Amino acid sequence: xxxxxxxxxxxxxxxxxxxxxxxxxxxxxxxxxxxxxxxxxxxxxxxxxxxxxxxxxxxxxxxxxxxxxxxxxxxxxxxxxxxxxxxxxxxxxxxxxxxxxxxxxxxxxxxxxxxxxxxxxxxxxxxxxxxxxxxxxxxxxxxxxxxxxxxxxxxxxxxxxxxxxxxxxxxxxxxxxxxxxxxxxxxxxxxxxxxxxxxxxxxxxxxxxxxxxxxxxxxxxxxxxxxxxxxxxxxxxxxxxxxxxxxxxxxxxxxxxxxxxxxxxxxxxxxxxxxxxxxxxxxxxxxxxxxxxxxxxxxxxxxxxxxxxxxxxxxxxxxxxxxxxxxxxxxxxxxxxxxxxxxxxxxxxxxxxxxxxxxxxxxxxxxxxxxxxxxxxxxxxxxxxxxxxxxxxxxxxxxxxxxxxxxxxxxxxxxxxxxxxxxxxxxxxxxxxxxxxxxxxxxxxxxxxxxxxxxxxxxxxxxxxxxxxxxxxxxxxxxxxxxxxxxxxxxxxxxxxxxxxxxxxxxxxxxxxxxxxxxxxxxxxxxx
Amino acid sequence: xxxxxxxxxxxxxxxxxxxxxxxxxxxxxxxxxxxxxxxxxxxxxxxxxxxxxxxxxxxxxxxxxxxxxxxxxxxxxxxxxxxxxxxxxxxxxxxxxxxxxxxxxxxxxxxxxxxxxxxxxxxxxxxxxxxxxxxxxxxxxxxxxxxxxxxxxxxxxxxxxxxxxxxxxxxxxxxxxxxxxxxxxxxxxxxxxxxxxxxxxxxxxxxxxxxxxxxxxxxxx
Numbered sequence: 001x002x003x004x005x006x007x008x009x010x011x012x013x014x015x016x017x018x019x020x021x022x023x024x025x026x027x028x029x030x031x032x033x034x035x036x037x038x039x040x041x042x043x044x045x046x047x048x049x050x051x052x053x054x055x056x057x058x059x060x061x062x063x064x065x066x067x068x069x070x071x072x073x074x075x076x077x078x079x080x081x082x083x084x085x086x087x088x089x090x091x092x093x094x095x096x097x098x099x100x101x102x103x104x105x106x107x108x109x110x111x112x113x114x115x116x117x118x119x120x121x122x123x124x125x126x127x128x129x130x131x132x133x134x135x136x137x138x139x140x141x142x143x144x145x146x147x148x149x150x151x152x153x154x155x156x157x158x159x160x161x162x163x164x165x166x167x168x169x170x171x172x173x174x175x176x177x178x179x180x181x182x183x184x185x186x187x188x189x190x191x192x193x194x195x196x197x198x199x200x201x202x203x204x205x206x207x208x209x210x211x212x213x214x215x216x217x218x219x220x221x222x223x224x225x226x227x228x229x230x231x232x233x234x235x236x237x238x239x240x241x242x243x244x245x246x247x248x249x250x251x252x253x254x255x256x257x258x259x260x261x262x263x264x265x266x267x268x269x270x271x272x273x274x275x276x277x278x279x280x281x282x283x284x285x286x287x288x289x290x291x292x293x294x295x296x297x298x299x300x301x302x303x304x305x306x307x308x309x310x311x312x313x314x315x316x317x318x319x320x321x322x323x324x325x326x327x328x329x330x331x332x333x334x335x336x337x338x339x340x341x342x343x344x345x346x347x348x349x350x351x352x353x354x355x356x357x358x359x360x361x362x363x364x365x366x367x368x369x370x371x372x373x374x375x376x377x378x379x380x381x382x383x384x385x386x387x388x389x390x391x392x393x394x395x396x397x398x399x400x401x402x403x404x405x406x407x408x409x410x411x412x413x414x415x416x417x418x419x420x421x422x423x424x425x426x427x428x429x430x431x432x433x434x435x436x437x438x439x440x441x442x443x444x445x446x447x448x449x450x451x452x453x454x455x456x457x458x459x460x461x462x463x464x465x466x467x468x469x470x471x472x473x474x475x476x477x478x479x480x481x482x483x484x485x486x487x488x489x490x491x492x493x494x495x496x497x498x499x500x501x502x503x504x505x506x507x508x509x510x511x512x513x514x515x516x517x518x519x520x521x522x523x524x525x526x527x528x
Numbered sequence: 529x530x531x532x533x534x535x536x537x538x539x540x541x542x543x544x545x546x547x548x549x550x551x552x553x554x555x556x557x558x559x560x561x562x563x564x565x566x567x568x569x570x571x572x573x574x575x576x577x578x579x580x581x582x583x584x585x586x587x588x589x590x591x592x593x594x595x596x597x598x599x600x601x602x603x604x605x606x607x608x609x610x611x612x613x614x615x616x617x618x619x620x621x622x623x624x625x626x627x628x629x630x631x632x633x634x635x636x637x638x639x640x641x642x643x644x645x646x647x648x649x650x651x652x653x654x655x656x657x658x659x660x661x662x663x664x665x666x667x668x669x670x671x672x673x674x675x676x677x678x679x680x681x682x683x684x685x686x687x688x689x690x691x692x693x694x695x696x697x698x699x700x701x702x703x704x705x706x707x708x709x710x711x712x713x714x715x716x717x718x719x720x721x722x723x724x725x726x727x728x729x730x731x732x733x734x735x736x737x738x739x740x741x742x743x744x745x746x747x748x749x
């Protein structure tokens with residue numbers, strides 16, 4: 001028991017190390033460089049970041065919540081299909097959608113070209129201003145809000161809506177005062193995820209030449225080689241994420257938001273004009289966020305296949321899949337280890353929950369910051385070893401794949417813990433006790449009770465981490481060892497050069513692989 | 529005040545109600561007794577407007593609210609109160625916010641007066657007004673649900689097995705209490721239950737629902 005606890009504490013600290021280290025960067029402040037950034041880049045970037053976050057919170061929040069409410073509370077033609085289709089943009093990496101829309105809508109693109117030829121329209125630079133970049137992030141990240149808001153709406157009893165109606169409330173008042181406030185924690189969690197993905201992004205903002213906090217972090221690291229300042233700026237981002245979560249938690253007060261019931265029927269049957277409007281709006285969202293980018297990629301991919309295809313794609317595909325599978329295997333194994341220790345006792349302790357949240361902090365950290373944190377750890381270890389033992393470890397050079405996988409593990413362990421913990425929680429202690437009273441030994445209990453109940457959660461966790469890692473760009477970009485280029489890197493490098501048509505091929509391969517994995521997840525979810 | 533004529537409802541291929549008929553005058557309390565799956569909750573949902581029908585009519589105060597199976601008046605416009613089996617108290621609202629939800633368009637003063645009046649009527653101390661539903665016992669939640677349904681002064685209240693989650697020691701005293709509250713407010717009520725004793729204590733008239741039809745009504749008072 002004691003050994004188990006030690007392993008638990010060691011693992012949680014190991015997982016949280018890069019996050020903790022980022023905060024420790026303040027112990028060695030480099031005020032001169034910080035002052036330089038404060039004078040030059042920071043004010044504009046602060047304003048840009050704030051406008052971007054506000055825009056995405058509003059855009060992804062409204063879209064994700066609206067769609068989740070529509071498919072949970074209303075019955076309309078095609079609802080079942082839309083329920084899955086709304087989720088699909090999740091497989092599109094943000095940088096892919098960004099370059100597709102840039103290629104289509106940029107000054108030199110076909111849409112503006114056509115408009116200039118048939119109308120007096122002079123053309124606009126979609127890279128200037130905030131609207132285009134906010135729209136791209138909204139279209140790509142609304143599925144986070146959609147996914148979680150849907151859970152929030154589904155967890156409500158259908159009688160709440162009926163009770164509100166019976167008390168004379170209109171549909172709008174029922175939505176505003178009952179359904180929406182009850183789903184608020186889930187919606188805020190979804191928006192928080194979307195915002196974290198937004199502030200950690202570096203592909204989209206660099207393609208749109210839109211300077212944000214991430215630009216300062218990269219500049220501090222790439223231009224000035226200052227891990228400390230990069231980490232200090234990064235820690236401000238982490239602080240921002242925590243403030244966001246804390247404010248939401250505090251605002252809940254004593255009120256209760258979750259019930260142990262779920263929506264068993266849809267209270268609103270849409271007919272006639274309303275059903276038509278629901279279908280048109282749904283088609284518009286799916287068209288803009290998934291079908292249009294995918295069709296454009298297919299067209300470009302077809303046109304440039306012979307130019308772009310080279311044998312090296314086999315190795316990029318292998319690297320992408322290998323990194324995804326290795327990171328997923330590690331994350332799921334660590335999650336299983338942690339949770340089997342936690343659920344050993346009938347009532348898991350509060351400290352175990354606290355340590356698990358501590359270990360999951362990496363998800364709140366942008367990939368770029370995670371990379372910086374890790375580099376900072378290695379930097380400290382290197383300096384320390386050199387100082388005390390007089391030789392160079394060259395961890396930054398030789399650590400290679402191990403460092404990258406550690407970064408993935410620390411960043412995505414929360415994604416693995418979620419579904420696996422859900423599975424563990426579904427095993428009521430009385431199941432095990434019932435098996436014991438029926439004469440089953442430990443092995444039989446594991447094989448016949450635990451394994452079948454945990455397996456679907458484990459499979460979902462494995463696949464979700466794999467998809468996330470395959471799409472991941474910033475940490476991979478900064479930490480990948482020589483020879484470990486992935487499809488995501490290839491997409492970014494081609495798109496950054498403005499070779500959008502050629503970037504279609506690696507994008508399609510990446511999307512195809514992610515889509516395949518996602519379909520397997522859905523099958524497992526449906527089966528369980 | 530309520531007349532149900534030849535109401536037939538099927539879920540898919542399965543008939544739930546077949547030519548269901550009932551009448552009730554103002555102020556009467558009626559109990560519909562039946563096993564689970566007998567269609568008793570469906571009767572309430574059709575009267576409430578939460579469920580439409582294949583055929584039949586529902587008249588409320590001489591007005592046809594459900595005609596030829598079609599819902600003509602939505603639930604929020606029927607002026608009917610309902611106490612749900614799970615009470616459906618909004619968990620993010622206090623007792624006060626729950627009770628005044630249906631009278632939000634009244635003046636603040638009138639809302640406060642009605643709240644105080646109802647808390648007294650259902651015998652809940654005034655300080656409970658600031659509590660959240662999950663901070664109350666099952667019996668207290670049930671009283672709040674009744675007070676909330678009564679707040680807008682509906683002519684008819686539908687009670688969908690509101691005592692089923694209470695244990696027998698609290699259940700029967702509460703049934704009698706609820707009856708006296710309903711009588712003092714002069715409101716008509718339909719109680720659906722599977723417990724004959726509950727029906728006897730509460731109702732002026734009892735009907736046994738079997739296979740979607742009530743053959744006989746038993747007059748108690």
